[in-house]
Amino acid sequence: MSTLICGSLAFDTITTFDGRFAEHILPDKVHILNISFLVPTMRREFGGCAGNIAYSLALLGGKPLILGALGADGQSYLDRLDALHIPRTYVGQLADSFTAQAHIITDRDNNQITSFHPGAMGRAHELPVPLDAGVDLAIVAPDGRAAMIDHAAQIAAAGIPFVFDPGQGMPLFDGAELRDFIVKASWVAVNDYEAELLVERTGWSLEHIASQVRGVVVTRGEHGCRIWKGGGSVIDIPGVPAHQVLDPTGCGDAFRAGLLFGLSKGWSLTDSARLGNVLGAEKIAVHGPQNHQITLASALERLQTAYGSTPQPV
Numbered sequence: 001m002s003t004l005i006c007g008s009l010a011f012d013t014i015t016t017f018d019g020r021f022a023e024h025i026l027p028d029k030v031h032i033l034n035i036s037f038l039v040p041t042m043r044r045e046f047g048g049c050a051g052n053i054a055y056s057l058a059l060l061g062g063k064p065l066i067l068g069a070l071g072a073d074g075q076s077y078l079d080r081l082d083a084l085h086i087p088r089t090y091v092g093q094l095a096d097s098f099t100a101q102a103h104i105i106t107d108r109d110n111n112q113i114t115s116f117h118p119g120a121m122g123r124a125h126e127l128p129v130p131l132d133a134g135v136d137l138a139i140v141a142p143d144g145r146a147a148m149i150d151h152a153a154q155i156a157a158a159g160i161p162f163v164f165d166p167g168q169g170m171p172l173f174d175g176a177e178l179r180d181f182i183v184k185a186s187w188v189a190v191n192d193y194e195a196e197l198l199v200e201r202t203g204w205s206l207e208h209i210a211s212q213v214r215g216v217v218v219t220r221g222e223h224g225c226r227i228w229k230g231g232g233s234v235i236d237i238p239g240v241p242a243h244q245v246l247d248p249t250g251c252g253d254a255f256r257a258g259l260l261f262g263l264s265k266g267w268s269l270t271d272s273a274r275l276g277n278v279l280g281a282e283k284i285a286v287h288g289p290q291n292h293q294i295t296l297a298s299a300l301e302r303l304q305t306a307y308g309s310t311p312q313p314v
Helices: 027-032 049-059 075-083 119-126 145-157 167-172 175-184 192-202 206-212 251-264 269-284 296-307
Strands: 002-006 010-016 041-047 064-070 091-093 100-106 112-117 135-140 162-164 187-191 215-219 225-229 234-237
Touching (some): 002 145, 041 049, 075 091, 091 119, 100 119, 119 145, 135 145, 135 251, 145 162, 145 175, 162 251, 175 192, 187 192, 187 251, 192 215, 234 269, 269 296
Parallel strands (some): 002 064, 010 100, 135 162, 187 215
Antiparallel strands (some): 010 041, 100 112, 215 225, 225 234
16 A cells, blocks of 8 residues: 655755854844845755655655656656656646745754745646555645645545645645644644644644644654644654754655654554654755665664664554
């Protein structure tokens, strides 16, 4: 069985600022903000939430199916998916659009400022959820607004459990729309900032959100993650120390790949999140969202070392 990954495919231009944003952005002057940052290093990477998640899931031996859109300039991305043996059966290519583009500046504290051109992603809703592809798990990750709404509805109607991962797409939706996503989903995954925004927009506490789904996962960077289970329990899962800290771009997506792999194997939410922490630590030690290397065996070994247990199906 396969895991359907609904989300963006993009090219990331990643630059590094040697200073700290906080030292150059004056809070009382943001209404007249006019600032530039010297970025001496720059790389162009394959990215987008769906591509990043699929990359890490494939490393673990999972079976990702991407549902996303590329533009006329997307042939190199298609060639990359072929080289990685990741099926592109449900990847659409639009001749009259650019592939989505992210421009990211990272400062020395790993804070990031990102601008994003949606391009073909804005028409990803034209690609329907495949109902005959043997999908038993899915994730609705950041994508075009209509695509996220339509794909969540189609997945829910098909009875397929899915993770709702609003991410950078959160500002596209009002409270009622976010509440509708939540009641359709089986799990919700956000980072700590997005969690606060989700609570503010929905008017629901994380405890209440957890009561609507099987669990809520909030990632906390180097501090690991916190999970709220549907029954009301809250568990803090410490992070896995990284060998080095080079680039946070794509760490959240790597975490979600580990989470999805565990859930697809029938692991508990706790064990699945632990594997997510392992993947996040592997990713941050490498530049770019799709350049880290790990096998399932090495991931499980690192999980065992970090947490002293081996995941078991529930």
